[in-house]
Amino acid sequence: MKTELLRLLFDKLEHQEYLSGQEISELLQCSRTAIWKHINQLKDAGFEIESIRNRGYRLIREPDQISQHAVLARLKTDTMFQRIIHKEVTSSTQDDAMELIQSGAANGTVVISDAQTKGRGRLGRDWHSGPDGGLWFSMIVKPEIPVHRAPQLTLITGVALVRVLNRLTEQSGTFRIKWPNDILADHLKTAGILTEMHADPDRVRALMIGVGINVNQVAFPDWLAGQAESLAGLTGETLNRNVVLSHFLTEFEYWYQLFLAEGISSIKTIWEANALPTGHKVSMYSGQTMITGKTLGITDEGVMQLIDDDGKVHELYSANLEWNDMR
Numbered sequence: 001m002k003t004e005l006l007r008l009l010f011d012k013l014e015h016q017e018y019l020s021g022q023e024i025s026e027l028l029q030c031s032r033t034a035i036w037k038h039i040n041q042l043k044d045a046g047f048e049i050e051s052i053r054n055r056g057y058r059l060i061r062e063p064d065q066i067s068q069h070a071v072l073a074r075l076k077t078d079t080m081f082q083r084i085i086h087k088e089v090t091s092s093t094q095d096d097a098m099e100l101i102q103s104g105a106a107n108g109t110v111v112i113s114d115a116q117t118k119g120r121g122r123l124g125r126d127w128h129s130g131p132d133g134g135l136w137f138s139m140i141v142k143p144e145i146p147v148h149r150a151p152q153l154t155l156i157t158g159v160a161l162v163r164v165l166n167r168l169t170e171q172s173g174t175f176r177i178k179w180p181n182d183i184l185a186d187h188l189k190t191a192g193i194l195t196e197m198h199a200d201p202d203r204v205r206a207l208m209i210g211v212g213i214n215v216n217q218v219a220f221p222d223w224l225a226g227q228a229e230s231l232a233g234l235t236g237e238t239l240n241r242n243v244v245l246s247h248f249l250t251e252f253e254y255w256y257q258l259f260l261a262e263g264i265s266s267i268k269t270i271w272e273a274n275a276l277p278t279g280h281k282v283s284m285y286s287g288q289t290m291i292t293g294k295t296l297g298i299t300d301e302g303v304m305q306l307i308d309d310d311g312k313v314h315e316l317y318s319a320n321l322e323w324n325d326m327r
Contacts (some may be wrong), residue, residue, distance in 0.1 A: 006073035020056035074246035080108035093138040112137035133216030188229035
């Protein structure tokens, strides 16, 4: 009910129009008493809603807090993302997503937390995800694809992230994908992706796509100095995280459905247009082996190609790359 109620109030927000209790009652097929109850619950959650006799209700502003209802209210009613679970603190939304999968969670389930105590990136690296204005969430998707195609979902997520961040910050071209899973702005990390699998030997049963976005942080730990930036730091403005998340989910769903229908080759050109240009000097680490060379770009299957110093071309599905010529 709260999601549907917010959807109605959001529709009137641009022109600051009122919505009468009778209109809401007829649209939502519920009693005026139920409406009053849910309005008060939204107020208790920090939504500033004006109530005037004989005029109705008007949303003045929403709180600077994550609200699954505010996110869902901004999505299409037939979206794949029908369930969003919000936690104030968790160890890791990726771990939460795995538990949800094991308990039968549906495709499109999202778990989001204000803070993670054990947030992680690729290769088990720490991901700073405190309660200071970031977006930390994991999506559960269940594509019917073979295991070797799972890394392609990281590419799709990267495309959705870059396009949304460029659009919301009105800084077209500022954000770039650094293969395989980082989003950079002026060579500083603003977002990251972690794709993990729950799979049989021959097929994916579910993927957990973890996303971290530095949204409104004003400072970072000393160990991240000169490496990370937030959207607020770039724009000088605080962003509504519910808006950021809803825009991302909408964008991701578009590219995900295109991927299911046509494969990764249909997205390759878009990925390349939003990624760092080819030709960067990199070092690839595999066990005790290190190979240096330059990036050539991705294949039609989404595999990164690297030409080493001896002229041999290597195909990388997932690797630990160190970009040597990034300032």
